[in-house]
Amino acid sequence: xxxxxxxxxxxxxxxxxxxxxxxxxxxxxxxxxxxxxxxxxxxxxxxxxxxxxxxxxxxxxxxxxxxxxxxxxxxxxxxxxxxxxxxxxxxxxxxxxxxxxxxxxxxxxxxxxxxxxxxxxxxxxxxxxxxxxxxxxxxxxxxxxxxxxxxxxxxxxxxxxxxxxxxxxxxxxxxxxxxxxxxxxxxxxxxxxxxxxxxxxxxxxxxxxxxxxxxxxxxxxxxxxxxxxxxxxxxxxxxxxxxxxxxxxxxxxxxxxxxxxxxxxxxxxxxxxxxxxxxxxxxxxxxxxxxxxxxxxxxxxxxxxxxxxxxxxxxxxxxxxxxxxxxxxxxxxxxxxxxxxxxxxxxxxxxxxxxxxxxxxxxxxxxxxxxxxxxxxxxxxxxxxxxxxxx
Amino acid sequence: xxxxxxxxxxxxxxxxxxxxxxxxxxxxxxxxxxxxxxxxxxxxxxxxxxxxxxxxxxxxxxxxxxxxxxxxxxxxxxxxxxxxxxxxxxxxxxxxxxxxxxxxxxxxxxxxxxxxxxxxxxxxxxxxxxxxxxxxxxxxxxxxxxxxxxxxxxxxxxxxxxxxxxxxxxxxxxxxxxxxxxxxxxxxxxxxxxxxxxxxxxxxxxxxxxxxxxxxxxxxxxxxxxxxxxxxxxxxxxxxxxxxxxxxxxxxxxxxxxxxxxxxxxxxxxxxxxxxxxxxxxxxxxxxxxxxxxxxxxxxxxxxxxxxxxxxxxxxxxxxxxxxxxxxxxxxxxxx
Numbered sequence: 001x002x003x004x005x006x007x008x009x010x011x012x013x014x015x016x017x018x019x020x021x022x023x024x025x026x027x028x029x030x031x032x033x034x035x036x037x038x039x040x041x042x043x044x045x046x047x048x049x050x051x052x053x054x055x056x057x058x059x060x061x062x063x064x065x066x067x068x069x070x071x072x073x074x075x076x077x078x079x080x081x082x083x084x085x086x087x088x089x090x091x092x093x094x095x096x097x098x099x100x101x102x103x104x105x106x107x108x109x110x111x112x113x114x115x116x117x118x119x120x121x122x123x124x125x126x127x128x129x130x131x132x133x134x135x136x137x138x139x140x141x142x143x144x145x146x147x148x149x150x151x152x153x154x155x156x157x158x159x160x161x162x163x164x165x166x167x168x169x170x171x172x173x174x175x176x177x178x179x180x181x182x183x184x185x186x187x188x189x190x191x192x193x194x195x196x197x198x199x200x201x202x203x204x205x206x207x208x209x210x211x212x213x214x215x216x217x218x219x220x221x222x223x224x225x226x227x228x229x230x231x232x233x234x235x236x237x238x239x240x241x242x243x244x245x246x247x248x249x250x251x252x253x254x255x256x257x258x259x260x261x262x263x264x265x266x267x268x269x270x271x272x273x274x275x276x277x278x279x280x281x282x283x284x285x286x287x288x289x290x291x292x293x294x295x296x297x298x299x300x301x302x303x304x305x306x307x308x309x310x311x312x313x314x315x316x317x318x319x320x321x322x323x324x325x326x327x328x329x330x331x332x333x334x335x336x337x338x339x340x341x342x343x344x345x346x347x348x349x350x351x352x353x354x355x356x357x358x359x360x361x362x363x364x365x366x367x368x369x370x371x372x373x374x375x376x377x378x379x380x381x382x383x384x385x386x387x388x389x390x391x
Numbered sequence: 392x393x394x395x396x397x398x399x400x401x402x403x404x405x406x407x408x409x410x411x412x413x414x415x416x417x418x419x420x421x422x423x424x425x426x427x428x429x430x431x432x433x434x435x436x437x438x439x440x441x442x443x444x445x446x447x448x449x450x451x452x453x454x455x456x457x458x459x460x461x462x463x464x465x466x467x468x469x470x471x472x473x474x475x476x477x478x479x480x481x482x483x484x485x486x487x488x489x490x491x492x493x494x495x496x497x498x499x500x501x502x503x504x505x506x507x508x509x510x511x512x513x514x515x516x517x518x519x520x521x522x523x524x525x526x527x528x529x530x531x532x533x534x535x536x537x538x539x540x541x542x543x544x545x546x547x548x549x550x551x552x553x554x555x556x557x558x559x560x561x562x563x564x565x566x567x568x569x570x571x572x573x574x575x576x577x578x579x580x581x582x583x584x585x586x587x588x589x590x591x592x593x594x595x596x597x598x599x600x601x602x603x604x605x606x607x608x609x610x611x612x613x614x615x616x617x618x619x620x621x622x623x624x625x626x627x628x629x630x631x632x633x634x635x636x637x638x639x640x641x642x643x644x645x646x647x648x649x650x651x652x653x654x655x656x657x658x659x660x661x662x663x664x665x666x667x668x669x670x671x672x673x674x675x676x677x678x679x680x681x682x683x684x685x686x687x688x689x690x691x692x693x694x695x696x697x698x699x700x701x702x703x704x705x706x707x708x709x710x711x712x713x714x715x716x717x718x719x720x721x722x723x724x725x726x727x
Contacts, residue, residue, distance in 0.1 A: 002448040002466040002487075007432045007595035007627065010583070012576035013608035051429045065597075065608050066431075092607045137518040138511045203587030210580035213611065229471040233445075236590055320468040356468075 001248060001259070001321060001332070001354070003218035004233050005051060009065040012213040015096050016254050019176065020061065022098045024169050028059055029079060031162055036075050039158055042124035043074045045112065046159075047131045054329035055130045055159055057255045062097040063215065068108065068135075071099065072115045080119070082111045108135060109142035116147050127155030165256075165328060166348050171371065174328065174350055177253035178369060178380025180212035181260055184249045185383040192389055194241040194266055198223055202234040209251045218259075218331070220248040227363030231321075231356065242267045246356070246365040250331060257331045259352045260381035261367035269388045272362055279314070280355040280366040281385035283307035287323060287337065287353045288379075291372050297341035300324075305339060308355065317358045324353035327369055345372055350380075399443055402544050403478035406441055407460055413535045414456040420502030422532045423494060423521075424452045425509030428465075428487075432595045432625065432632045437508055437536040438462070439630050444476035445592075448487045451494035451521075455501040463494040491517040495524025506532030542682040547631060548706060551684055553590065554626050554633035555704050555715035561586045561624040562718055565598070565639050566725055571616045575600055575609035582624065591626035596634070598622045600641075602697060617642045621700045634686045635716050636702035640724040651693045652722035659689040659701050659720040667711035683707045689720070 036044050048056030049068040057063050060071050060081050067084035078100060083093045085104040094102045105111030116122060131140065132154050144152065165171055184205045191204040202219045209217045220231040224243045231248060243266050250259035263277045283304045290303040304323050308314050324337040328350050335343040337353065354367025366385040370377040414422055426438035428449045438452045439445055441460065448465030459480030464473055470484035485493045498505055507529035510518065543551065564582045579598045586594060598609045600620045618641045625634040640648060666687060670679045688702035701720050705712040
């Protein structure tokens, strides 16, 4: 879900080596090098920035807090990490990654051209991952100008099968992120009060998540008449008795994202809100029940549509936000849950599923993150979809 | 009340009119301004300057020489918030992939020729889509808005002053809550929460402790007695960021630190005295003018002590400059 991007990521930045040990990354690098060989390339560039960095993080664990980073990987041998940093900050970056060679860089093109030259990739074929859609046009043009005899091939599609979290360590990391988000919803039951500005309430949720070692926290809300219109970043609007609050929370912990959503009412739940919330939750449950390894993603969306009811306001608002998508090292990643999808769900896919309704002056939201397994999926955030809040 | 909607709307109308005047002066028909989803505190956000809206998924603002601006933005569900923003006449909300094609489609119907600002921020696919959809290569419009945005209006100064006050509060949280055993990120979480509660919508700051060689995001390091905590605190209030950088020692200052604190205060005062209308900071091409706001950074490495952070956001006025915050420029300490 689109949320306000932070000016700088300013949460907990460290590498928990007990949770994600170095051999995990070495094994990933080996698989990546096999993919490079299979593609017939001589090396790959994996790019990431503060907006989107899943591919880079998957290999390196380095999360650019600002600007960008890129890893250059050859068919064999250790990779090199180039990070947009001042030279005195390179040692700090080195604590975030297993990659031994970290090069601080200013300009993207000059730095990457130097690495391609050092690694003897001039005149060779180099795959790009996250580069074409991530680097600015100016930087991308400048790189191609500086190394005109390198043949670049876009390899985003070849990278994707490597990403699902299949190893125990990865699943544990995802669970930890889920636990942090869950704690946010436990706190949410106590922080929303009439007479208090929304931003003061969400500040307490944000604090809880960051104290749980979140690197990044994203919160969207709607309250009162806003619930009939749209979600928005928290502002200074003062909450009132009887209001409904729609709460969406996402957090990144040790690079893994998890999200969930809940409807809260400051007082007794009006029947119309209960009905709306139930319908949203039923749709999430139906989508989750149909999301199994081998299932078509489109069928998951159809299950949601059947629960929501096609046509009309509910389906319209739900699809405006999207019914869900993969989630992990990026906040949004394939597959995207849509009736038009042609994709299939794989085992251990982590899916964020959500339904948002805006109807007249009312609204409801429900959602969670699930690890897809053959018999039943595993919810990562255990939270009730609808909460009646009485102080 | 931090600012009146009427005052902001009137100011934004005046800004749009200044852009139109600039277009007329260059015989241009329409200016397209691009802003990506990833905002940056050190860059002029021209779309925000003209709309008072911090967009979520990227935006293109079309300002024609005649008529109201149109904002094309993502995501598709963010239209109501955009429409309510003081500086937005018409908002067209689209999926992110449709941003450039839709903006190009709308721009073709507006007065020609077109100028483009924000080109260097565009990724290859969206630049290709935009250029492919326009009638011809757009003129360079990069320098139209930034000079206008360099001077702060009263409501902008009000927001910045509030941001600076919140930064003071944030640093006080460091002074009050830092304890041995606490992790850096836990302290940073407390700072963030208090500042959010005061109205900060983001914080472009970092906090680090121990033998700090540079500013960095908070880690899992546990604070220890005698630690130096270097904090850059940069809350954003309604789109405006004020920066405060200071150093806090967890325990009493030693003699070397006391001397360094006095020297730092003198150095900072000296630097502030050099700021005023007509002055050029760090060799900048543009001299300072009354109404500009800048960060004066006197942070320095002191042998044997390490980095001492000291930076303030100041407004340039007739008498020189005035810090917007109230935290004294010294090395702080507290009993562990």
